[in-house]
Amino acid sequence: MNxxxxxxxxxxxxxxAQLCASLATSHQGVRIDLVCEExxxxxxxxxxxKSYVKHPEETPQLHRSAAWYAQAGIRVHQAxxxxxxxxxxxxxxxxxxxxxHYQWLVLATGTRARQLPHLHADLDNVLVLRNAADALRLREQLPAMQHLMVLGGGFIGLEVAATAQALGKQVRVLEAAPRLLMRSASAELAAHVLQSHRASGIEVQLGATVDDFRIEANxxxxxxxxxxxxxxxxxxxxIGALPxxxxxxxxxxxCGNGIAVDASMRTSDPAILAIGDCALFPGLRASGALRLESVQxxxxxxxxxxxxxxxxPQTYQAVPWFWTEQGSLRIQMAGLLPKNGSCWxxxxxxxxxxxxxxxxxxxxxxxxxxxxPADHMGARKLLEAGVSPAAERACDPALALRSLATPDG
Ligand SMILES: Cc1cc2nc3c(=O)[nH]c(=O)nc-3n(C[C@H](O)[C@H](O)[C@H](O)COP(=O)(O)OP(=O)(O)OC[C@H]3O[C@@H](n4cnc5c(N)ncnc54)[C@H](O)[C@@H]3O)c2cc1C
Structure with a gap:
């Protein structure tokens, strides 16, 4: 094998970063370059x-130190x-x-924050949150801020809303859709999240359409x-992110809504792979092409x-999972929401x-x-094992766990 x-x-x-870690153990003599915009x-x-916005002393948590990359022989091109x-x-x-020069090129370029024409983060009091520089800007502006308006009721907007509210700011969330978390969570979960944020003092306006805005002196x-x-x-x-x-x-x-890849992560050029938030990959069970934004x-x-x-070569078929923390809510999700399902x-x-x-x-x-969290871990095991306990049984933790051992459960 060559x-x-x-x-x-x-x-x-x-x-x-994960690709560097995976290759470091097995690359033996391969030249690896990691090219970073940041x-x-x-x-x-x-x-x-989450924690970074709250704690002024916190620094970004590195995956690996500079010494680790040097020792692994990986050349990092920063900025x-x-x-x-x-x-x-x-x-x-x-x-x-x-x-x-490359024999293999891997595109792991992630996403960028969606902005609106004429209403973007170049304005002095408009923020987005994708990277450490954005988070530092937000953290530096928080102390002087009385009121934070969040446009978009998705995960990141709601996490920041909850953090700002906990720091004593008045917070208002504007969401154009008729409910929160429209693209990523069930209506049942969204209703609970809405009720919880409102109870903690965050104003949430649903069906909120921005018709116009006024800008003065930037x-x-x-x-x-x-x-x-x-x-x-x-x-x-x-308001989301774009690949x-x-x-x-x-x-x-x-490309479509992401860089198209097959289940081995190869793009339409077999010498180029794409991974992570930027990759549009074949979903399981003929669910169509998928692009996911998650650490998993x-x-x-x-x-x-x-x-x-x-x-x-392997086939990518991992069970998707995700988490978000919003005030007192620690939400974890495993699997993909069905289009027409029933909920227990x-x-x-x-x-x-x-x-x-x-x-x-x-x-x-x-x-x-x-x-x-225990339910979440159990759910991941069930989904990975392809075990579907009957709904009534899955609602009983002991029976659900037992069904892991008896896949016909
Ligand atoms: C604020 C925030 C909170 C999040 N919270 C959660 C969470 O709680 N749970 C969860 O599962 N996921 C969370 N996510 C999502 C998760 O962080 C992403 O899914 C994950 O970072 C995707 O990894 P990636 O490597 O594909 O992209 P990224 O981590 O976004 O990295 C892409 C990198 O590519 C760089 N790049 C782009 N173009 C170029 C270029 N031309 N040359 C060189 N470099 C380039 C970018 O600057 C960036 O550094 C969160 C994301 C954000 C922004």
């Missing part, structure tokens, strides 16, 4: 909307983004002018929401990409904890747990 001689990874996020070494993104791929010559050009002064002017002190845009696929598109790789997906796709390059509520150890089990045609597809 191993690769040069691997270039574009993007020092979760997927890029100045920091790869760091954990989830704390940025030097890739700007062009030459597929014919198999080279990658960096902004500094450096050119790297500051957003007000938003007109459903025809009514609302003054703005500080605004966080939490970063400029390099791939310019290089002529097949980034880590597991990186492991599959490493196997592909080391000539030990399993009570937890007290009134603040429960799980929602989503079934489709008798098969367990997804479990959403609120303050119930």
């Amino acid at each position: 191993g690769p001689d040069s691997i270039v990874i574009v993007g020092g996020g979760h997927a890029g 100045a920091d070494l790869p760091y954990h993104r989830p704390p940025l909307s 030097d983004p890739a700007i062009a791929i030459d597929r014919h010559a198999r080279t990658l050009r960096l902004r500094s002018g450096a050119t790297l 500051r957003l002064v007000s938003l007109r929401v459903n025809g009514v002017q609302q003054p703005v002190d500080q605004l966080l845009l939490g 970063e696929m400029t390099l791939a598109e310019v290089a002529g790789l097949e 997906n980034a880590n597991d796709q990186a492991k599959v990409a490493a196997a592909t390059m080391l000539d030990q 509520r399993r009570p937890g150890k007290d009134e603040t904890s429960f799980s929602l089990l989503h079934y489709e045609q008798g098969e367990l597809r997804c479990v959403e747990s609120v303050n119930a």
